[in-house]
Amino acid sequence: MAQVCLLGEPGSELRYELLSRETAREALSTYDLREPYANSLALDTVSIGAAVSLLNDLNWYLVRFARTALVQADSVSETEWLSRDLATAVRDGDVDPAETGEYLKVYGVEDGRPEDPAFVEREGDWTPDRGGYDEVLVVRVTEAEFEA
Template sequence: MTRVCLIGNDDVNLQYELLSRETSREALATYDLRRPFENSLAVRTVSVGAAVTLLNDLQWYLTRFVDAALVQEPSISDEEWLSRSLATDLRNGDVEPHETGEFCKVYGLERVDRGETNPSPPETGANVPVDRGAEADGDGDGDGNGGDDSEDSDEADATLRLVEPLYVRRTDGDLPAYDLRDVEETLVVRLTESEYSP
């Protein structure tokens, strides 16, 4: 299944903005909503084409409330995401899957206590669960925290925040190390060449 993840702008509550408006709420109604990161919404679709179509349907909201729209296609990578533009190029046949990995943006993943995150206002009428699936963290253990399993209650009450993206170029199959902050985990987003800004 292809995943779509919307990361909200810093000054909005994305869940509230999307679920309090009839058109966007209806566009998302058939999906199981998840929240893999702070101030995000994620859904699973059947293909890259379906993911791009959903993003096109939500265009009005994306320009106002969304900082980044990401697509994850398992046939390309189980751990790395695609930018919306790259996913669109892939869907249109303008780029081949093996050509998607050169230009990247790497986010640091910072653990924050759920009490520090903005709770969704009660008017939304929806409770979007934190995504604890393996596809949220990329380490395959299904705990959603990107690292070793822990029974610590602080782990269970934490979520992940995307911080300070670093633009990098893959050379000889390797990405440069993320060095903007001291973080244990990172999230890689593949970009089109025009989106890449070193």
């Protein structure tokens, strides 16, 4: 099982933008859509491969209306998300899932809205400090994304 979460760009209404366009609406029609954060769209897929495939199908819209696309796969972590690039690398077998927790992008979530992320390099058993936020959204990223 895997989940996809799309965070919308500020100034756009992600759900409206996706569902008002026929191709995106058809791609999403078989999923139960939810909104875990303000201006977001989340859904469950059968696997990390299906999640990455769906993101590829929606790419034209994601480039225009999404701030980021995340994948959460229980086979990698039950609590942390993967960036789209890292999920693709795991799916393709280029990265071992056990070796994905070093580079992180951490969002503080306030009033249901993920704030601008901070990049953190994890050492040991580090867990994120909520730092006054309602919750923290932890995203594992590739080394290239971390260094960019």
